[in-house]
Amino acid sequence: MPEHHTLPEILAQVRDGTLSPTTAEQLIAGLPVDEVANLDLARTDRCGIPEVVLAEGKDTGSLIKIMHSYVRAAGRVIASRITPEQTAAVLAALPSGITADYREICRILILSDGTVPKSVGGTVAIVTAGTSDIRVAEEARAIAEEMGTAVLTAYDVGVAGIHRLFPALERLKEADIYIVCAGREGTLPSVVAGLVNKPVIGVPVSTGYGYMGHGEAALASMLQSCAAITVVNIDAGFTAGAVAARTAALIGGKK
Amino acid sequence: MPEHHTLPEILAQVRDGTLSPTTAEQLIAGLPVDEVANLDLARTDRCGIPEVVLAEGKDTGSLIKIMHSYVRAAGRVIASRITPEQTAAVLAALPSGITADYREICRILILSDGTVPKSVGGTVAIVTAGTSDIRVAEEARAIAEEMGTAVLTAYDVGVAGIHRLFPALERLKEADIYIVCAGREGTLPSVVAGLVNKPVIGVPVSTGYGYMGHGEAALASMLQSCAAITVVNIDAGFTAGAVAARTAALIGGKK
Amino acid sequence: MPEHHTLPEILAQVRDGTLSPTTAEQLIAGLPVDEVANLDLARTDRCGIPEVVLAEGKDTGSLIKIMHSYVRAAGRVIASRITPEQTAAVLAALPSGITADYREICRILILSDGTVPKSVGGTVAIVTAGTSDIRVAEEARAIAEEMGTAVLTAYDVGVAGIHRLFPALERLKEADIYIVCAGREGTLPSVVAGLVNKPVIGVPVSTGYGYMGHGEAALASMLQSCAAITVVNIDAGFTAGAVAARTAALIGGKK
Amino acid sequence: MPEHHTLPEILAQVRDGTLSPTTAEQLIAGLPVDEVANLDLARTDRCGIPEVVLAEGKDTGSLIKIMHSYVRAAGRVIASRITPEQTAAVLAALPSGITADYREICRILILSDGTVPKSVGGTVAIVTAGTSDIRVAEEARAIAEEMGTAVLTAYDVGVAGIHRLFPALERLKEADIYIVCAGREGTLPSVVAGLVNKPVIGVPVSTGYGYMGHGEAALASMLQSCAAITVVNIDAGFTAGAVAARTAALIGGKK
Amino acid sequence: MPEHHTLPEILAQVRDGTLSPTTAEQLIAGLPVDEVANLDLARTDRCGIPEVVLAEGKDTGSLIKIMHSYVRAAGRVIASRITPEQTAAVLAALPSGITADYREICRILILSDGTVPKSVGGTVAIVTAGTSDIRVAEEARAIAEEMGTAVLTAYDVGVAGIHRLFPALERLKEADIYIVCAGREGTLPSVVAGLVNKPVIGVPVSTGYGYMGHGEAALASMLQSCAAITVVNIDAGFTAGAVAARTAALIGGKK
Amino acid sequence: MPEHHTLPEILAQVRDGTLSPTTAEQLIAGLPVDEVANLDLARTDRCGIPEVVLAEGKDTGSLIKIMHSYVRAAGRVIASRITPEQTAAVLAALPSGITADYREICRILILSDGTVPKSVGGTVAIVTAGTSDIRVAEEARAIAEEMGTAVLTAYDVGVAGIHRLFPALERLKEADIYIVCAGREGTLPSVVAGLVNKPVIGVPVSTGYGYMGHGEAALASMLQSCAAITVVNIDAGFTAGAVAARTAALIGGKK
Amino acid sequence: MPEHHTLPEILAQVRDGTLSPTTAEQLIAGLPVDEVANLDLARTDRCGIPEVVLAEGKDTGSLIKIMHSYVRAAGRVIASRITPEQTAAVLAALPSGITADYREICRILILSDGTVPKSVGGTVAIVTAGTSDIRVAEEARAIAEEMGTAVLTAYDVGVAGIHRLFPALERLKEADIYIVCAGREGTLPSVVAGLVNKPVIGVPVSTGYGYMGHGEAALASMLQSCAAITVVNIDAGFTAGAVAARTAALIGGKK
């Protein structure tokens, strides 16, 4: 979308006679609806949720084109659920001056022209029950860091060895919000919520087999939890990271 | 919402200097989003989908208040899924000059100040497999008639007695679109779609018991049908009636 | 089925004594049931729903045989859900004079002897929320075009960027009916239905993962929608295209 | 199990003093429970349900061993759900004098030492809605023929072309029982049951995609059917064939 | 439908010139489709499946009217899933000369003008696992007897006390087909099928609570059974009874 | 079943000539199958699982008759899931010399002629997460005590207040096996299993609402648990109590 | 639990010789585990999550006892999901000096001895799509206010009339966090999340009928949402209110 006028600018031009009411009507119809409705779009810009490209299901050509156009526009772009094949293709087509950061464990690829995320303050803690949950936790970490918050992690501190949990929580105690990833029966978020006094987001992870396996028991368990937690979809590390980063910035951030 | 300015009016006033850009910005923010976005809201008015009040779950006081305010504004109001108790309460509080039309079988109550639906032309055919499907069919009929289309019905012509189906379809052959309501295995819409050359909307009805009872088998069967039909939710006579009436008006209507 | 007599012809021959009642009885038993029942089969022919061959699950030999026999009989044949392997086999066996149109994205292969679809008028608009929904949209487009309607498309205009939706709808405003394809939460059909005054068919697309992923949440959301839309099965681009083309021809078509 | 005494024999030996009560007690404990309970095990033998080996999930070594021991004992053995790899291995190890009959479409392999199934009379009709259902129908046919009944088939006569159904049923009219295989919405068994006056067994087939795909809608539809039919599990051609063959033998068979 | 001509009669009249081809065409279009298609409708009459009225969901007025018209036409009528209130209303409106047989346990009401079911021969055995399954078994018994077969029953012989099963089966051994009703884990039909050599129909009964309660585990268990049984829907005593009676008449009946 | 002979007795009589082989054959066919198969039925008697009458779904007359006949035969009888109405009827018909113990919370009614359960030793601990789980725990307690084990209970010690759990477990530490009842997310059994070194049986309780409410999340969570626990059906206090009592008797009992 | 020592106090006494190591060991074992593990329990106290009594499923006696003991200990107590009958019983037994606040719409009863919630600052916004969602919203409001935050509400501003949404959000713009309650297709939370830059918690509400009704479609839709929101269980107003109040206090509160 080329040149972009704000509503006050348009109205000023109408008043000044440099824009006809008819043309103004057309321009207003083309504005983002939020702006028209007088909501402060600039605040959204400041909150810094980066555009994330869902690589899954995209053909390689489109993926490369989208990532290049985003990195050119914003300095950085993040692709999620990217396959090794897609990654190889993107890397092979990397424009000069752009560096790539591929995180295989969480299937994320970040391109950057040297721009780094602007710190917004706040700290997100990410906890996992087991080692199999780390891939989801790392997805949450990637997006939260991309949004400019600090991230602390404590992986593999699940309920089975609850004595590993207490020192871990002690170490994370400066966090403004907790993301807790757990598969199978998904108990850990509830336990953590009983031990800290900050918001806790539960992330069910698609481990476990048999009845209600693949994260479904974990999701059910978190939704039914007696503890006060909120939940995201199975394996939705991205959503958890984005919400947590935004909340952490509001609680502990610079503004 | 009191006085209401259109976007052209507002812009004209800015140009004329009778409205400041700042006030204009506020007024524009208060406009219906469709209008701002230059879509023809008037067309929606012409298509005549009436406001329908879902009575289920509403307390009696709110229900009466909402229905009275709608009938006053629009001349007619339709309440769906109304209980006998709610109906009695609404009737007891009926303002003078307002008449009520209660259709127990489909749990619909219509209030009117004498206004009748404006005919938009077009004809909707409504077919049911059994007698138990009639309550849903009648809900569809009520909304379609309220929207100004003609309605033809053929009830209880289900597959079990397919010889009853042929003369029924013959009788309905002027219809512009068909609504076919069926419970249990929900076969009838597919059969009808194989015999007519107009659009067919399948409505699963919550009859049947046991595995996938209560309309779920019918829904599944209609979604999996080899025939070209579209489907609405179980018992969603209202939605089927509204879509069919709008489509019939476009196919066979006066405009 | 060799020689084919209509019911009036048979009866005339009985009256004329050129056909015995017993032979007539046998011939009548062999007639298409619709014709016997006095329904206008010719109308179905005019509506032009082409025979579509579901390639999925067919062995290569049968597939080639069926497609050849259809293209010979009708001038064109369309195969859906065809694999690259099946396509290669069909192409390798292509009879002279037959051309093939393979659309990988929607897994459709069309064979033609030069015959083109006969225009029936009417316009179908196809909208997708994201890029992953295009494969289903293209299946709908293929069948609608095959049936002789015009098709307008607006892809990747999903709710996340609702400001992209308004100009898209403006561009599609001549359409007689809308097909809206969306995965994950499947919101777009409801939003579109609130902004246009033509019928809207929602097509859930099997994107999304975790709880109710693979299009199930989208299906549920569309069936529960407060907006007046009808729905087809997950990924059922073909059904949506066929219903929309037939309806568009009735609303805006030449006859 | 070596030498095998019947209960009367054991008791006679006790009476005659050639067997001690204690030894008799042990022998009785080792008898088949049915025999002990005085049920006529021989009847089961006469009904001729062959031992069927479920190949799926068995390692090759065990499969070969089991099939060889069965064919040696009974003259014939049938393996179901066998993979091409398993088949190759069994064929490679075929003992001399044993012939193999591999039916790829229904994944069945039959070994025989020349023994042929003993005719028990009766006729089973097998009908399929589409071509994709044939693999299940053929599994039913294999087991029914193995049990000694005649089998008539009419494939691909589904509801979409109901005019193909009537002559097919005419051709099958000598059947004692019908097996009707159908996927997607699974309507055909109900339709057939309305047109014949013999028992009908519905077999849902795992075709169809999306909501309740893979045969689930067909199963639901058959269980909810208004017609009087019984049902077997999705793709359970074997069970349908065995029940149908036994019933056909009772209705139309020689004994 | 008043006067009714058969196809041969119509054709003869055309030949004789007493009927014009055009009128003949109309009459043929009004014929039952089965007859037109040359299927022997009379066979269906001989098989004697009575019309059963599903009382559930019908208003009292319609129910009485339907039952009266059926009993007048056929001498007998059976209503299923009738409530005590509906029964009271029907009894209160009983025409003179009509007697009523109300079976509370299976919610069936039979009206008769003195006509009794015509015996067709054959014997159906009905077995239940527990006492809670009797209500479904009795529904099956009612319809089977109405269709003219003999019925033997053995109730409450479930697996828990398998020693009660053997003498029961001994007592039922003349049966031509078995209906076995069981709730909870639904094992009994498989066990019976292992002990008899006649067809077995499993009827899941909606007992049991918790996970897959209300008959769902029983349905699943019967569909997954290694034994050769067919299944009907949960609580579908009627369907089981009708299929069993028809099959028994074919196996053991007089014709 | 009157007079009852054991297999050795029968064989001895055959040997002695006081019983003919034919009569013996009949008697043997009437024996409990376990005994015939040489399994020690007497052990089952010693383990003392009482006959439990499931009152739910039984008519009052049958219930009274069954309970009276059991209490007469065994000295005690236990009815589960009994309604207040059924209880009132049973109490009204109480034979002289029989006392009743009605436990409303777990819907159990015990009749006794003065006989008390014979102690078999062993101790069962029953723990509940909340107060709503007590009704299920009490059902387990009733059956365990009826079977002659000691029962210790600790109710309402759920995870939310884990500091209440430690002293409770300390108090229960003599137990041979633990039954842990929990609804909603069902975490407690896993936690207890991590803290004790005796077998733990998880009992999901049908509390909780919304997604996977009514005990389904608890069941899923327990089945997916990383801890080594076994599980029974939702609300199946009876099954848990019976298994636990039997196991406790084996571990800690007198024999 | 009477007198309560902190860990430092106990250790000081050991050092001082006023407490033996053995007694100290026992006291330490009795401490809340959080405290032992050196987590600041006092912080939890300051965060002020009140004890909420789930009335559903509790007998009246227990409910009254629990509520009285809580109100005596804490000055206030809140009971959720209370029935009118339970409320009447609690009110009838109200101790002198205690006042009751019964909110029928959300089934909450609050007892107080005059104590009011201590303000912790922060503002929670609660939005509902329709009027049927208000009962859940009010539950959230009750707990949030009880925890000392300010609450702003905008009810019935659902997507159907999106023009009602913009002024509502404008009015709520001081909020620190948003709770958005919606049934049926549950779209509103995603829409709100696209328009504000604060955390949004989606609450599915159990309205809607048919397939995935009762809030299940709404839950699925929110979990699958492309927008960055977190979710609680269906109808879980309490959990949403507690999390939101805690977060709001952290973002906008006094400390």
Place this chain on the structure above:
Amino acid sequence: MPEHHTLPEILAQVRDGTLSPTTAEQLIAGLPVDEVANLDLARTDRCGIPEVVLAEGKDTGSLIKIMHSYVRAAGRVIASRITPEQTAAVLAALPSGITADYREICRILILSDGTVPKSVGGTVAIVTAGTSDIRVAEEARAIAEEMGTAVLTAYDVGVAGIHRLFPALERLKEADIYIVCAGREGTLPSVVAGLVNKPVIGVPVSTGYGYMGHGEAALASMLQSCAAITVVNIDAGFTAGAVAARTAALIGGKK
């Protein structure tokens, strides 16, 4: 965790003045919570549940590292659900002095430095219905033997050939507890439970196809069973083995 002090040691040092209360407080916070809470952790050690490494989903590097560190610490380590690729990698990196035992059928790999499991006494019986269930049974056997119990097995003795079951149970009669593995309809555990007087654990196995296939029908059937059994998740041989070994050790073991 290096050096480890017990609570009594710490308190003694405080009393003796060799440890400050502050340092003591920190040490206590670091203790295993069980110990602090005065539970006998040593008992857990004695029960000998070995650490089992879930290989599924772990990358090869981590897997090797974890297994090496465990075998070094404990003398033995068991990995479950290991792939052939993972196994090859672990074997290639095998440290000297360590031997490997790979059991392909149950996907288990055991490493040992020569240490053998310490016998704890007790006997576990493992029974399978078919040959496909053996892979799960072998997983149970591996863990039970690793825990030091004796294991007896009887495979492929399913219900279809119940006469094979009796001698098998006779052979297993010394067992202290039974694990019964069964797929499809999952009947065998209930049957076994009716024939033995020891605890029975049912293990549903993911065989079977179609409706409720893959072990779901078996799970449902076992949970709904009238017999007194407990259940573990589908294919959860490990859990069954661990619980059974622990229980067997308590019933029949040396202590």
